[in-house]
Amino acid sequence: MTNNTRKTTNKLTLRPQRHEQIELFLADNVEISSIRDEVASMEHPFFALKGGDVRDRVYKNGNVTVSVRSTSTGLATIFDKDIWLYAISKLQYAINNKEPISRVIAFTPYDFFVTTNRDKGGRSYKELEKALSRLKGTVITTNIKHGKEKTEIVEFGLIDSWRIIEEKKGFLDIGMVEITLPNWLFDAITNTNVLKVSLDYFRIRKAIDRRIYEIARKHCGEQYECEISLEKLFLKTGSTGTKEKFKFNLKLLAKEDSLPDYQILFDNKTNIVKFKNRNPNALKADKMLRFNKNKKNIQQIKSLFD
Structure with a gap:
């Protein structure tokens, strides 16, 4: 494969880096130089691969059954999962630095866009709201085995709640996003059931x-x-x-x-x-x-x- 061919094909898999690296690491005044993902969501298909999917889905693998359903907003997609990864990584950063932690994660849309290699235009703000709604409206039901004789059926959401607070400072409209993580996800993070993933994950098209x-x-x-x-x-x-x-x-x-x-x-x-x-x-x-x-x-x- 020639160098010219490699450059052409690489663009099919990875998007260009939209933001300068120094801008990325200054995002949100927190150096999120490593991204974490939650293990269960990597193992099982919690997130849809197509936007606008409203169909209930059932996934079976051995003794594990996972059903995913949503409200009229549609299932949360794997691109909506970027919000999850960003929130998990902020929480993990706080844990690593022995800072106070809670299930409520706050961030500015701008910082989220920079870290996840997204466009910073007005359309992205509208898409962020839709993604938050899909995360709130998606519900997972699964069975958990406890030994050979006991099975527990568990139902949970991808996030408990969200809100966007807008505040005017001088000539600027400052927005702050707050999401409340569900207990199960918060417990997974604090019990280190997470894995580091590449920053280039956000560039995968x-x-x-x-x-x-x-x-x-x-x-x-x-x-x-x-x-x-x-x-x-x-x-x-x-x-x-x-x-x-x-x-x-x-x-x-x-x-x-x-x-x-x-x-x-x-x-x-x-x-x-x-x-x-x-x-x-x-x-x-x-x-x-x-x-x-x-x-x-x-x-x-x-x-x-x-």
């Missing part, structure tokens, strides 16, 4: 590519590589398209080879998808994991990815 990335991130963890069948990967994405179309998109993504953090290899004969970690420390960590089992060495391995 296609919804299905974003979903594939977070599945790879969840399942590979600190491993150098991991495998999953095409059938299972298709199921985990929550795609409502055909398997043939999904297979075509996966091949295209693998050919472009510009997904953050992971290289995708697809075996057309066996229908096995392999993810390889681009982190140069991943292979070293994988070898260390094979031969070292005590806690001290495990901590040394984890430090390679900090």
Whole structure:
């Protein structure tokens, strides 16, 4: 592949960086230089891949059943999830710095747009309101196994509430967004059930590519590589398209080879998808994991990815 070809294909997967890096890290007066995602939402398809989807969806994987339904606003999409990631990351920053924390997360729209690589125009403010409404209106019901004999059915929302406070300061109209995280999500974050994801995640154009990335991130963890069948990967994405179309998109993504953090290899004969970690420390960590089992060495391995 020539350099010119690579530059052309990369644009298909990743959007350009809209904002200067210095502006990104000054956003909200908080240096959110690392982004966190919640583990359960990476494992299961809580978020729709298409805007305007109002259909109830049911996902089954082994003994786990997840149903997703929404109000007339439509299901929250994986692009709406950016609000989640931003809120989780702000909360994680406060935890790391031993600051007071609560389920209420406040931020300005401008800071959110800069951090998540979005346009800062007036349309983005309207879209933010719609995204908040979809997050509030989406409800998840799932079953949780406690051993072999006990099953608990749980229902929860993606956020409990939201509001936008507008205040005039001189000639400026200053907006502040407040969202209240549900108890289950707050508990997940404070119990470190989160994973670091690439800042380039926000540059991924296609919804299905974003979903594939977070599945790879969840399942590979600190491993150098991991495998999953095409059938299972298709199921985990929550795609409502055909398997043939999904297979075509996966091949295209693998050919472009510009997904953050992971290289995708697809075996057309066996229908096995392999993810390889681009982190140069991943292979070293994988070898260390094979031969070292005590806690001290495990901590040394984890430090390679900090």
